[in-house]
Amino acid sequence: MTQTPANPTTAPDEEPTGATRDIADDVVARVLARAGTARAEGATIHAEHDGEQLDLAERASLRRVAGLSTELQDVTEVEYRQLRLEKVVLVGLWSSSRDAHAEGAASSAEEAEISLRELAALAETAGSEVLDGMVQRRAKPDPGTYLGSGKASQLAGVVAASGADTVVVDGELAPSQRRALEDIVKVKVVDRTALILDIFAQHAKSREGKAQVELAQLEYLLPRLRGWGESMSRQAGGQVGGAGAGMGSRGPGETKIELDRRRIRNRMAKLRREIAAMAPGRETKRSSRKRHAVPSVAIAGYTNAGKSSLLNAITGAGVLVENALFATLDPTVRRTRTEDGRVYTLADTVGFVRALPHQLVEAFRSTLEEVGDADLLLHVVDASHPDPEGQIAAVRHVLADIPGVDDVLEVVVLNKVDVADPEAVERIRRRERRTVVVSAHTGEGIDALRDLIADELPRPDVAIDVVVPYTRGDLVHRVHTEGEIDHEEHTADGTLLRGRVAEALAQELTGVAGSA
Incomplete structure (x- = not known):
């Protein structure tokens, strides 16, 4: 020093x-x-x-x-x-x-x-x-x-x-x-x-991620261009200072810095169009999950809190895990099942940080929509950090600007408890309403987290007692993945199903059973 x-x-x-x-x-x-x-070499320890x-x-x-x-x-x-x-x-x-x-x-x-x-x-x-x-x-x-x-x-x-x-x-x-x-x-x-x-x-790895980062860079750069006076002039506007200069044609013309600003604005406009054009693809995937009544869980939290490790521990997805800040930029969505067989999705989102640049918040708003559309939010916190409460506040400051997030049930997941101070863990548990203590590295608490997810996810609520023709095996499969089956029996006319499903699927099943 x-x-x-x-x-x-x-x-x-x-x-x-x-x-x-x-x-x-x-x-x-x-x-x-x-x-x-x-x-440091070896700083990342994989499970x-x-x-x-x-x-x-x-x-x-x-x-x-x-x-x-x-x-x-x-x-x-x-x-x-x-x-x-x-x-x-x-x-x-x-x-x-x-x-x-x-x-x-x-x-x-x-x-x-x-x-x-x-x-x-x-x-x-x-x-x-x-x-x-x-x-x-x-x-x-x-x-x-x-x-x-x-x-x-x-x-x-x-x-x-x-x-x-x-x-x-x-x-x-x-x-x-x-x-x-x-x-x-x-x-x-x-x-x-x-x-x-x-x-x-x-x-940034995906096409959308690269476009979002470039847009944020240009927004940051635009007011920080540094010009060097008249020597930056690219062209003259007519006969400068001459008697024959017409009205509006006098002056040094467009300077280098003005030209750069115009090019940057044009590039930013193009990037915004490209990002907007990618939005329907994500919306189609989300609407497909909603149509099939697949519940969704979003993982959010401070950078390097262990979100990707937690996703791997729950689903075995094998997504990239690195002991570095902002290792994950592109959201990862994986399907998994509860113990009773219900399918749901887990979405790993970009991490937050104190004083996260507003350019990035705006650029990545489209990918953060996964949080606002989720049925359950797992707010992952590094319990071993010197200031976990500060991390929680920083994350919630960003989440507050995402539409719909106020209606999503939040569970604070205290990760890395194998190396955390027990007093800090207890302090946070007393302060937060819903918490679960885990270690994505050792597996401690992961089963309890799975049980919590299963309890908090919405359950299908429309009772069914139908016979599905054998030609509609796709509907039987959907009942298995999206609903809860109390009784299943193979009859001469088709598969008898008793249980509970979402309303949209119940209507399809009733229509098929009625036309059989």
């Missing part, structure tokens, strides 16, 4: 006391001590139900070389990238002021440490190497350079001493703040939003 001496020229709110400086140094030291774990994990090998082959990062080469073409070595210094703020918390500063040193540790994990997931860090106590972020001129100068010294080529700020920077900070530290500056977008760009 780099020790940064107090700068006598800094403003009063930038000048730390000796105790504050020690707290900040201790926070950075603990964060750096844990750095290197997110992408038997995770399967062969073939997708993990594919992702590893596509991931950029360790220590290398992607950076946009031309703002008008997101897919063209150049490799750049990424050695980063982390920067965070903390303050006891609630107003400052709303503007991007943590409200306590403990919260700042949790957030900075998460930022380190994000940076490592993106393929960077964390070299150093800096935490500052301020009343609120500086509107000019986020840190203030004095602390920014100290940061420049830390960057130079560590040999870093990138500064990652634990907050969202205004375009002017990023430019001013880059001018001082002389290296690239990215904020938390840009870092998350970069991870999403690496992990």
